[in-house]
Amino acid sequence: MLSPRLNVVAACLAASLSVVSGQTFQRLGTCPTLGCVLPPDQQDFLPGQQFDLRFEVHAPVNGSEAFNGGVPDEKFTATIAKDGGQPKSIAAFFNHTEPALEKWTFQWYEDLFAVDAKTPSVVNVASKIYRRIALYEPGSYTVTLKYYSGETTTATWTVRPLATQKKAKNVIFFIGDGMTTNMITAARLLAHKTVNGKYQSLLQLDKFPVLGHQMTHSIDSFLTDSANSASALYSGHKSTVNAMGVYADSSPDAYDDPKVETIVELIHRIWGSAWGAVSTAFIADATPTALTAHTRSRYNYGPLIDQALNGVQNYSWTNSGGPDAYFGGGAEQFLPGSGSYLGKDYYAEFAKKGYSVSLNKTSLLAAPNTQKALGIFCKSNLPVWLERNVFPENLKKFTNDPSGAKASATDLPGLKEMTLKAIDVLHTRGGEKGFFLMSEAASIDKQMHVLDYDRALGDLLELDDTVRATIEKLKSIGELENTLIVVSADHGHGFDVFGSADTKYLAAQKDDRTKRNAIGVYQNSGLSQYTVEHPGTSYGTGANFPVNWDPRYVIAAGLGANPDHREGYGVDKTGPRVPAATIAGKGSSDYYVNPTDQPSGFVVNGTLPTNEAQGVHSLTDVPVFAMGPCQGDFSGTFGNVDLFYKIADCLGLAHGTNKTRPCVA
Amino acid sequence: MLSPRLNVVAACLAASLSVVSGQTFQRLGTCPTLGCVLPPDQQDFLPGQQFDLRFEVHAPVNGSEAFNGGVPDEKFTATIAKDGGQPKSIAAFFNHTEPALEKWTFQWYEDLFAVDAKTPSVVNVASKIYRRIALYEPGSYTVTLKYYSGETTTATWTVRPLATQKKAKNVIFFIGDGMTTNMITAARLLAHKTVNGKYQSLLQLDKFPVLGHQMTHSIDSFLTDSANSASALYSGHKSTVNAMGVYADSSPDAYDDPKVETIVELIHRIWGSAWGAVSTAFIADATPTALTAHTRSRYNYGPLIDQALNGVQNYSWTNSGGPDAYFGGGAEQFLPGSGSYLGKDYYAEFAKKGYSVSLNKTSLLAAPNTQKALGIFCKSNLPVWLERNVFPENLKKFTNDPSGAKASATDLPGLKEMTLKAIDVLHTRGGEKGFFLMSEAASIDKQMHVLDYDRALGDLLELDDTVRATIEKLKSIGELENTLIVVSADHGHGFDVFGSADTKYLAAQKDDRTKRNAIGVYQNSGLSQYTVEHPGTSYGTGANFPVNWDPRYVIAAGLGANPDHREGYGVDKTGPRVPAATIAGKGSSDYYVNPTDQPSGFVVNGTLPTNEAQGVHSLTDVPVFAMGPCQGDFSGTFGNVDLFYKIADCLGLAHGTNKTRPCVA
Structure with a gap:
């Protein structure tokens, strides 16, 4: 018979379990019981990959979960056992001092009722926490946390097989942020001509020999954001929204x-390879910064730039050596002031560490390939491909000069120029040790958020064009056969095209319902x-882009998730586009149709909470395109963390020893 | 210098070309000029595949195109030339009498302005037309039509390589009608449990070794329907909406x-294999009937059932021998009356040709495997998996008894029972000659059309379960290694999941805007x-289906294209679900929110023409899953017609002679 006290515990835990399992607001997503092991149950590790272990x-x-008068058990204990063997204390197993x-x-x-009633639950x-430990032997490990005199939380971990041989010298990982198969289909339609249903040219992505699908869920929610999804792709460990x-x-x-240790920290520690990150976002944004970031909050932009350059400062940790090439937007985190870490000038901090610093395309192209290179070309995100190439007059509307001057950045590189330059630098600096490059087309996501399908698809086509140019570049420097190229996304948006719209007819109709009849x-x-030439219209954007962005008959597209617009x-x-706006007197986070956006259109009321000004991400699996060494590993359907393990295997990063190069630069 | 008359012609054609290229209403989609070759430019053919050739x-x-006083040139001429060789007249080249x-x-x-003004253009x-011809030699062919004293229309055709060896004895082709990657992701989420982001079980589709993407466009529009997309998959020739x-x-x-000759006509003519079609739709619906149908209009249901049984009646044509197994709904085309061809009893017509006839699951399972088998289990479409398995009481609401009685069909097989029985019949009857089976999960599409995401995903899970059972079945009869299994779709819908909805909170709010705050x-x-068990809820549907279809927190999903709802x-x-309805006095094809559908919900106004009562298809590429002989051919991105050529190659159907078995049954 259970003691009275344990009966209470059991009843409380049972009650709390049923509540926890039925809520979308979570006490701590990875911890449905009152004892938490982090990393939690069902996690995978690369052999030798460094990580911290926390118990709560x-x-x-x-x-509904109130327990033990709010007094947590301070006498909890924890053990770890390999493959069903004898459990050892954490400190003994990892030869770690007791923290x-x-x-x-x-x-x-x-x-939501509790939110409305303003009744938070306090815990x-x-x-x-045991810091900077690693598991070197492949197999299954069981971590057991014991607390409250008899309660246990168990985590079973899998350490993946060893892989110590490099099969690819270089890896280039392209991320189309938010890119789905549906968007790829639409972008192909815009840029490539069909004759009687047969494409006369194709996307570069269409020519990849191997295709996979990647599942994107967060560790504790089925919808992810770009921080924790990037982190999963770079580390093999899923996380929580906003964490990296x-x-x-x-x-x-x-x-x-x-x-957890990331791909660039691993490749730097184990092989001393060069690495770089390129993005059309501000460079402190989640997808580029997750390569080096270790934080619960992606919004700490200034400190994250410092982490990229100097590594983790507050705890002993492996580090990436700093990027060899680092190109994007986001001057706010480099100019001295409120946006930068400790108010310091990060152009100067990078320069002190030997970086060339470029603030425009001309300077970027002239930067020496032998030197580490920083390129920050504007404040905030780079203006999108459509502005840079089709509507350049719009560039003058931005006050985004990266030097902090009240001026527009107009000498801007695109994803292609940044990526090709990064390859030059990384190839030169990596030499025989090879390199890892992440190149992100960020505004596919950013423009899908604001329902600006044209701008999102323009940036998708820029990504495809960049991949095409990258393959040519690798051929020309003799590295194509040595390089694994992977193109994927971090998550999707529920975008799709469902017809065409006759913009002339739509504009000529007077009410919302008849306007809808313009859709075919x-x-x-x-x-x-x-793809049909229009007299007087020419952008000079080349064969793989639309020849007319403004035809009478346009694609009719949409998202299942949108604000009023x-x-x-x-x-x-x-x-x-700015689809939704606040209304005077209605609150600063209560969004309605923006009357100045697409004024000839019809009103579509939203399907999202009214405090959402934009569309949100979707659940969908996203495609993975692979070519080069190990390409066959990327066929079929797998999790986002598996993408990390596949790349790490191909790079020979799964070591059974604490492999550190004799001399880390 | 051009003669004055030719100048006029050229000017008119130039003017008409610019108009034609800017319109979504088309005179004839494959014919932008005034001279038409059908099959048109850029078409592919299997060597030996029979087809008709029409000139207009x-x-x-x-x-805007008015020309020559409305008098067409009756003296047009046409030639064909192989690989740039000497053109020959069509009649001479094909040894065909001049039609x-x-x-x-x-x-x-x-x-649309012309529609509103009721001003049709008359032509x-x-x-x-040259009937039942074929091209036997691989290569490029140029067909030239000459008309109006100097105008020409050219069509360049490609005859694919020969492939005369069977690499797969059997092919099973599963079609999830309207199924996209997004839907597969959502179905996995509903039926398979995750622990900290790691799936504890997977879909059968997730286990396929090879993945491809298939482009679905029609020949003359970028959005397809299930008729011409099925036709492209079965024949290697794209067509027009509603045509097969x-x-x-x-x-x-x-x-x-x-x-054009279809896969089942080819496999019957060349190898004498058995073939079958299984669908959860009425069996005269596009996806099953496109295997044997030759018509401009998919809606001629009665005649199409006759074509399936007896082949094309009005012109000499190859034929399929009739299906060996034919299972689905749609008793309307079998019961004597207005729905059947010439008012005849097609149960009797099939029986006369030696078919067993089953009208319920019990009878289906007992039918002899040695005999051709017809199974029609209800009027209209089969009630969906959710009705059959979770809400069986709803079955009694239908008056759908396949015998024509005013009763409900309740002894219903599902896709799995029909498919496994079809395999038994086809394996028995095909013997060493093998078989081809098409099995369709039709209501993924049908329920997405009515925005009933639960029912669509239930039928997707039924498809996955059927594929799983099929693999087991093939193993048990020793045919797994001999069988190519392909799972794909014919087109998509722009469905996606973007969050969860707290149904309790949603119902408790009073206005449309606050209701939206229930979405997380x-x-x-x-x-x-x-996937979380709910006390008192148990459906007995097994491991690969949800354990609770009605949780408080449900998926929040939607389409970019929808009616008011x-x-x-x-x-x-x-x-x-019935999302939209007409309103008295507003016209019989003017759809508004259906007030009895999801009454606790919030109103979403539509993005489609107001005469659309349902959602519509999307543009998106759809996934292709392959395993078995030739599986490697299905990797990467390709057109829907390529799927036919890949299957035909694997079956050795590409012959350089008019191969016909000595004795066609």
Whole structure:
């Protein structure tokens, strides 16, 4: 018979379990019980990959889980056992000193009714963390946390097989942020001509020999963001929305969460290869910075630039050596001031460490390939491909000069120029040690968020053109056969094209319902008019882009998830779209149709919470295109973390020893 | 210098070309000029594949293309040349008698303004057709039509390489109608449990070794329907919306259009293999009937059932021998009356030709495997998996008894039972000659059309379960290694999941805007609640289906293309959804929100023409999963017609002679 006290525990835990399992607001996503192991159950590790291990014991003070008067068990113990063998204490197994006990309090909401009622649930926590440990032998490990006199939380981990031989000298990993198969289909339609249903030319992506699908879920929600999805791709460990390079704990400190080693930290430590990141976003944005970031909050932009350059400062940690090539937007984190870490001038900080610093395309192209290279070409995100190539007059509307002058950045490289230059630098600096490059087309996602399908698809076509140019470049420097090229995404948006819209007819109708009759579905969708030359229209953008971005018959497209907005379809020539806006007197986060966006269109009321000004991500598996060494490993369907293990295997990063090069630069 | 008359011609053609290229309403989609070759430019052929060749010369009487007083050139001539060689007349090249001249008139609208103004454009036509010809030698062929004293229309055709050896004895081709990667992702989420982001079980589709993407466009519009997309998959020839097994001509006769030979006609003629079709739709629906149909109009259901049994009646044509197994819904075309061809009893017609006839699951399972088998289990489409397995009481609401009685069909097989039985019959009857089976999960599409995501995903899971059972079945009869299994779709819908919805909170809010706050995006999407057991809820549907279809937190999903409707999310327990309805006094094809559908939900106004009661198809490439002999051929991105050529190659159907078995049964 259970003691009275344990009966209470069991009943409480059973009750809390049923509540926790039925909520989308979560106390701590990876921890449905009151004892937490981070990394949690079902995680995979690369042999030798460094990580931190945190335990938390929760004592909810109030709410449906209230327990033990809000006093957490400080006497919890934990063990680890390999392949069903004898459990050892964590400190003994990892030869780690016993860490100090930590304590904190956090609060959360159990559901939307609790949010409305302003009744948070408060939780007291006792915790310990073991830092910078690793598992070297492949196999299954069981971690057991014991707490509250008889409760246990178990985590079973898998250490993947060893792989110590490099099969690819170089890896180039292209990420089309938010890119789905549906978008690729639409972009192909815009840029490539069909004759009687047969494409006369194709995307470069269409020519990849191997195709896979990648599942993108977060560790604790089925919808992901770009931070934790990038982190999964780069580290083989899923995380929580807004977190990168860590398992999110419940502590208030955004930098103390348990870390995992990333691909660039591994390749630097093990092979001393060169590495780089290129993005059309501000370079502190999630996808580029997740290569080096270890934080619960992606929004700490200034500190993340410091982490990229100098590594983790607050705890002992492996480091990436700093990027050899680092190109994108986001001058705010480099100019001295409120956006930069400790207010410092990060152009100067990078220069001090030997970087060339380029603030425009001309300077970028002239930068020496032998030197580490920083290129920051504007504030915020790079203006999109459509502005840079089709509507260049719009560039003058931005006050985004990267030097901080009140001026427009107009001498801008695109994804292609940045990527090709990065390859030059990385190939020169990596030499026989090879390189890893991540190149991100960021505004596929950013423009899908604002329902600006034209601009999103323009940037997708820029990505495809960049991949095409990259293959040519690798051929010309004799590295194509040595290089694994992977093109994928981090998540999707629920975008699709369902017909064509007759913009002339739409504009001529007077009410929302008759305007909708301008949309042609099935046979009335007709053929793409973006590939039909229009007298007087010429952009000089080459064979793989539309010859007319503004035809009478445009694609009719949409998302299942959107704010209130107006749809007139067709390209916005004045700049990126702003679909929803606040209304005076209605609150600063209550979004309605923006009356100045697509004024000839019809109103579509939203399907999202009214505090969302933009569309949101989708659930969908995203495609993976692979060519080069190990390409066959990328066929079929797999998780986003598997993409990391496949790349790490191909690079020979799975070592059974604490492999560190004799001399780390 | 051009003669004055030719100047006029050239000017008119130039003017008409610019108009034609800018319109979604098309005079004849494959014919932008006034001279038409069908099959048109850029078409591919399997060596030896039989087809008809039609020429049309158009004389528009009025409208922007008005020409030659509306008198078509009856003296047109046509030639064909191989690989740039000497052109020969069509009759001489194909050893075909010169066909008689045909003449007709048709009309069309140039755009929506013309529709509103009721000003059709009228066209007079002169035409000839050469029937049942074939090209036996691989290579490039140029067909030239000359008309109006100097105008020419050229079609370049490619005859694919020979492939005369069978690499697969059997082919099973599963079609998830309308199925996209996005839907597969959502179905996996509903039926398979994750622990900290790691799936504990997977779909059968996830285990396929090879993945491809298939482009679905029609020959003359970028959005396809299930008729011409199925036809492309089965024949290697794209067609026009609503057409199957033909290139759509402009004549009023729906049965005289130029035909192409299909996979089952080829496999019957060349190898004498058995073949079958299984569908959860009415069996005269496009996807099953396109295997044997040759018509401009998919809606001629009665005649299409006759074509399936007896082949083409009005012109000499190869035939399929009739299906060996034919299972689905659609008793309307079998019961004597207005739905059947010539009012005949097609149960009797099939029985006369030696078929066993089953009208329920019990009878189906007992039918002899040695005999050809017909199984028609209800009127219209089969009730969906969710009705058959989770809400069986809803079955009683249908008056769909296949015998014509005013009763409900309740002894219903599912896709799995029909498919496994078909394999038994085909394996027995095909013997060493092997078999071809098409098995369709039809209501993925049908339920996406009515925005009933639960029912669509239920049928997707039924498809996956059927594929799983099929692999087991093939193993058990020793045929797995001999069988190519391909799972794909014919087109998509722009469906995606973008969060979760708290149905309790949603129902408790009073207005449309606050209801939307029930939707949780990103981290608030949480984990799938469909895999969490709910006390008192048990369907007995097995490991690969949700354990709770009605959790508090459901997926929030949607389409970019929809009619006015109400969204409350969550499963409709009363039966399939009817999102939009007409309103008294507003016209019979003017659709508004259906007030009885999801009454607790919020209103979403549509993005489609108001005469659309349902969602429509999307543009997206769809996935192709392959395993078995030739599986490697299905990797990467390709057109829907390529799927036919890949299967035909694997079956050795590409012959350089008019291969016909000595004795056709």
